[in-house]
Amino acid sequence: MNKLSITGLSAALVLLFNSCATNPVTGKRDLILMSEAQEVALGQQSDPAVVAQFGLYQDPALQRFIENKGQAMAAISHRSNIEYHFKIVDSPVINAFAVPGGYVYFTRGIMAHFNNEAQFAGVLGHEIGHIAARHSAQQQAKSTLAQGGLILGTILSPTVAQAGNSAAQGLQLLFLKFGRDDERESDRLGVEYSSKIGYDAEEMADFFVTLQRQQEKGGEAIPGFLSTHPNPADRFETVNKLAFEWKQKLNLTNAQVERNSYLKRIDGLVYGEDPRQGFVENYTFYHPELKFKFPIPNGWDYMNSPQQFQMAPKDGSAMLSLTLVPGETLEAAAQQLLQGYNLQPVESKSVTVNSLPALAIIADLKQQQGQQQQQEIRTLIYLIKYNGNIYNLMGVTTTANFNSVAPQFSSTMQNFSTLTEAEKLNRQPERIQIKTVAQSSSLLQVLQSYKVPEARLEELAILNGMQLSDRIDKGTMIKVIGK
Incomplete structure (x- = not known):
């Protein structure tokens, strides 16, 4: 020893x-x-x-x-x-x-x-x-x-x-x-x-x-x-x-x-969130480029990225995500998805979601041999075919918690629909606009002359690396925000 x-x-x-x-x-x-x-x-x-x-x-x-x-x-x-x-x-x-x-x-x-x-x-x-x-x-x-x-x-x-x-x-x-x-x-x-x-x-x-x-x-x-x-x-x-x-x-x-x-x-640089990549209003996610929308469970947190949109309750007891999945058919996409996530289907049926063809699947995470016993995981999956893409809405939680959270999963999945509202489809991002000051004055006065809202004056002062009280000479370039 x-x-x-x-x-x-x-x-x-x-x-x-x-x-x-x-x-x-x-x-x-x-x-x-x-x-x-x-x-x-x-x-x-x-x-x-x-x-x-x-x-x-x-x-x-x-x-x-x-x-x-x-x-x-x-x-x-x-x-x-x-x-x-x-x-x-x-x-x-x-x-x-x-x-x-x-x-x-x-x-x-x-x-x-x-x-x-x-x-x-x-x-x-x-x-x-x-x-x-x-x-x-x-x-x-x-x-x-x-x-x-x-x-x-x-x-x-x-x-x-x-x-x-x-x-x-x-x-x-x-x-x-x-x-x-x-x-x-x-x-x-x-x-x-x-x-x-x-x-x-x-x-x-x-x-x-x-x-x-x-x-x-x-x-x-x-x-x-x-x-x-x-x-x-x-x-x-x-x-x-x-x-x-x-x-x-x-x-x-x-x-x-x-x-x-x-x-x-940086004149014209997109500033803040880009709605063309998806945005949330009143607990609904809109995607103008891909032309779809769906509701977010009330009170859930969310995060958007080019890869996926994720939602979760504040206690972290479940997660719901949207991703694109490959496959020529819903069945082929489902097979690849289940294999990729090591899921065992419990129930599967063809459905329609607002006139769109879909597959609804309940599946459990397979336990690996020799792996320490963990909480059992159950998923609800809706694969929806729309506009040449297959969308995967997947809700994940423990088997014990599944029945209580499944209605929230289902509400989001079954309300996936085509986005048709012109105002949402045409939503544009804010962009940096470079302006040349026409007359010497304080930054506050310059920003007010460009109709910057009162609530955003300090934000624009920080963006310009200045104080609102700073004197700005005629001919100075500054940033403002516009569309």
């Missing part, structure tokens, strides 16, 4: 030593449980899942802009040896994030809130900094170790230490919280990298103020690079100090800000 313990301890120490890698930024050895090749492979596996989850924002010129600036910055980073990819995803949330192996994503929501290229470049450098310093890989290692049993698991099975085979693992890494030291290091790298390609990194500090104001105003979730941030005032001061030092070091006497050129780039 003692001999086995000593052998296991020795193996664990060897594993830990071999799992240390030199950090490209600091030159120190860090505990990292994946090789660079595995890290790159994980990014490649994660990218399709990220794009499927959010969708790419359809603006080729803006996509070229982030790609060109990203590649210029990656070339001077501490990890210029790997291949980088930069994309704008179609989400209104104000966020930017990176996954291991060189993949960086900005939402259209954050692009809307930048007020010059220098702010954009600072955040871009921050995200590249996370990749350069291998923060995601480090956090993955810490997270795995914190779960316990890693050393024993690795000794028993060498595959435990490998980067996984599914995109879901990559998506999990998006939500790893970087510590304050990582955030400070990425701030420092963001200043360094953006300065090295000629931008005024002091603007990065100003953008953190915009993010903080936005979060305080709406209580919204804030980006990962802000969520574990040091004190905002300290961070603002530190970034400004670092920016000044880099200007001195590089003799950067004419650092770029590029306000007007950036604002012109």
Whole structure:
């Protein structure tokens, strides 16, 4: 027994030593449980899942802009040896994030809130900094170790230490919280990298103020690079100090800000939720592009994405989702769906839903042999054929809870119908509109001259990175919102 313990301890120490890698930024050895090749492979596996989850924002010129600036910055980073990819995803949330192996994503929501290229470049450098310093890989290692049993698991099975085979693992890494030291290091790298390609990194500090104001105003979730941030005032001061030092070091006497050129780039950018991708009003989901609608159970929460629309009661006891499924016929789609989810049909019948052909199926999740006994799961599925697509409305809950929640499932499924109301079909998103101030006055007066509603004045002030009391000179470009 003692001999086995000593052998296991020795193996664990060897594993830990071999799992240390030199950090490209600091030159120190860090505990990292994946090789660079595995890290790159994980990014490649994660990218399709990220794009499927959010969708790419359809603006080729803006996509070229982030790609060109990203590649210029990656070339001077501490990890210029790997291949980088930069994309704008179609989400209104104000966020930017990176996954291991060189993949960086900005939402259209954050692009809307930048007020010059220098702010954009600072955040871009921050995200590249996370990749350069291998923060995601480090956090993955810490997270795995914190779960316990890693050393024993690795000794028993060498595959435990490998980067996984599914995109879901990559998506999990998006939500790893970087510590304050990582955030400070990425701030420092963001200043360094953006300065090295000629931008005024002091603007990065100003953008953190915009993010903080936005979060305080709406209580919204804030980006990962802000969520574990040091004190905002300290961070603002530190970034400004670092920016000044880099200007001195590089003799950067004419650092770029590029306000007007950036604002012109985002003129017409979709702002907020895009109703063309589906929207909710009075607990009804409408999809103008696909021309359907259905009710949401009263009081349930919901979330829309390009992949699916999900609904759930606040207690989390059930879930109802809408997705598209492949198949030439309802029967073929049902067979593939049941096999894919490992479901055993209990009852199946052909029905019509508002004159649309459909299949209604009750099915149970099969229990795997050797698997620990869990609560039994039952589903109600409606497959509805409409306009060349097959829609899968699937309600999932425990078998014990099924009878109580099935009427809510059925009400949504049986009320799926064709969308014909012109006002809903023609609903357009709000967009950023760039205006040139005709007369010097306060921001408040300028916004009022553009008929901005009283309730949205502070929102527009934050969007412009200004205070309502700020004086705006004639000829200044500002953002307003219109359709």
